[in-house]
Amino acid sequence: MIVFDDVVKRYPDGTVAVDHLSLTVPEGTLTVFVGPSGCGKTTSLRMINRMIDPTAGTITLGGVDVMTRDANQLRRGIGYVIQHAGLFPHRRVVDNVATVPRLLGVSRKQARTRAYELLERVGLTAEHGNRYPSQLSGGQQQRVGVARALAADPPVLLMDEPFSAVDPVVRKDLQTELLRLQGELHKTVVLVTHDIDEAITLGDRVAVMRPGGTLAQYSTPDELLTNPADDFVADFLGLDRGVRLLSFFPSNGVPLRTDNVAADGDSVPPDDDWILITDENRRPLGWLNGPVATGERASETQGLISFGHTFTPGSDSLRAALDSAVLSPAGYAVAVDGDGRVLGVVSQESLAAHIRLSHGHARSVRPGTATAP
Numbered sequence: 001m002i003v004f005d006d007v008v009k010r011y012p013d014g015t016v017a018v019d020h021l022s023l024t025v026p027e028g029t030l031t032v033f034v035g036p037s038g039c040g041k042t043t044s045l046r047m048i049n050r051m052i053d054p055t056a057g058t059i060t061l062g063g064v065d066v067m068t069r070d071a072n073q074l075r076r077g078i079g080y081v082i083q084h085a086g087l088f089p090h091r092r093v094v095d096n097v098a099t100v101p102r103l104l105g106v107s108r109k110q111a112r113t114r115a116y117e118l119l120e121r122v123g124l125t126a127e128h129g130n131r132y133p134s135q136l137s138g139g140q141q142q143r144v145g146v147a148r149a150l151a152a153d154p155p156v157l158l159m160d161e162p163f164s165a166v167d168p169v170v171r172k173d174l175q176t177e178l179l180r181l182q183g184e185l186h187k188t189v190v191l192v193t194h195d196i197d198e199a200i201t202l203g204d205r206v207a208v209m210r211p212g213g214t215l216a217q218y219s220t221p222d223e224l225l226t227n228p229a230d231d232f233v234a235d236f237l238g239l240d241r242g243v244r245l246l247s248f249f250p251s252n253g254v255p256l257r258t259d260n261v262a263a264d265g266d267s268v269p270p271d272d273d274w275i276l277i278t279d280e281n282r283r284p285l286g287w288l289n290g291p292v293a294t295g296e297r298a299s300e301t302q303g304l305i306s307f308g309h310t311f312t313p314g315s316d317s318l319r320a321a322l323d324s325a326v327l328s329p330a331g332y333a334v335a336v337d338g339d340g341r342v343l344g345v346v347s348q349e350s351l352a353a354h355i356r357l358s359h360g361h362a363r364s365v366r367p368g369t370a371t372a373p
């Protein structure tokens with residue numbers, strides 16, 4: 001557990017970077033510090049591993065004031081990942097990862113074996129390990145940065161804008177990878193970003209900081225989206241926070257129709273505008289708009305319209321279901337099971353009603369939000 005207690009950082013030129021910050025990062029969770037440029041995120045992060053010392057207040061790690069710890073020894077228990085990975089360019093990737101274990105006295109052979117294991121863990125191969133950093137893509141270098149930070153198996157991981165230097169697709173991959181790793185490793189992670197979407201995707205808890213280094217709000221992502229503390233937080237979250245909130249609601253329980261789903265070649269009800277045609281294994285083929293003669297295969301005679309992307313109740317969110325319905329030419333989202341077989345379809349209108357119900361339920365169970373608009 002990391003505890004900031006009334007922490008202030010004033011730089012020698014008088015700039016107050018962090019202003020009376022108090023918050024607790026629970027053990028084994030991922031906390032994100034987010035906010036506009038210059039609001040004190042990096043300064044706060046670096047005070048944890050004593051790269052910067054606070055002017056006032058205390059930071060404790062596992063109950064011990066970090067200022068009472070030897071800085072080098074403290075840092076051995078704290079992995080640190082930065083933007084652009086910060087790898088040693090003249091050392092092979094595997095030796096970059098093995099650096100800290102070597103410093104800690106692990107034999108070269110053992111350190112390399114562990115480094116190859118870690119590279120695999122972050123989605124790289126031994127072949128990547130044998131290259132130099134410049135021979136890897138930016139995203140791969142970031143993965144090496146994560147592997148290197150994990151090499152000494154530290155209980156705490158600090159990540160400063162770790163994915164900012166890569167393109168959005170790679171960034172999404174790296175975020176997914178981090179969540180998967182965290183699901184296995186349960187480190188106490190503090191991650192700095194200026195990207196609120198990244199914060200909401202990754203954080204168990206999110207600390208929104210405002211210019212001047214004060215804490216605007218510290219809560220779970222769904223609480224943040226439901227109940228922003230003030231206009232600054234609401235503006236920072238952006239206009240579509242209602243839709244983003246749907247990411248936190250499961251899609252199981254949405255009312256599915258099956259009466260307008262038919263296997264190719266089966267007779268279809270005559271009075272429904274849109275019929276979803278499936279193959280014999282109930283995998284979707286496309287939408288049929290209009291009548292089809294009995295015995296004919298709609299897929300051969302009618303030209304089916306793409307069903308777009310599907311969603312899986314239980315594993316996908318209400319946001320995914322709504323997206324599927326909005327993008328569907330028929331106005332219906334197609335629900336499939338884990339094997340891609342059609343479970344049914346749900347219209348935009350039914351989803352809207354279900355979303356209203358889900359929101360109502362969320363409000364009624366969340367303390368202090370019963371009167372929220």
Ligand SMILES: Nc1ncnc2c1ncn2[C@@H]1O[C@H](COP(=O)(O)OP(=O)(O)OP(=O)(O)O)[C@@H](O)[C@H]1O
Binds near residue numbers: 012039040043194
């Ligand atoms: N060494 C320093 N001396 C004086 N002021 C500094 C120093 N380092 C940072 N600052 C100032 O402290 C404030 C907080 O900086 P910090 O880097 O912590 O912000 P940040 O939220 O991480 O910003 P960014 O998202 O742009 O990286 C800024 O106003 C910055 O200019």
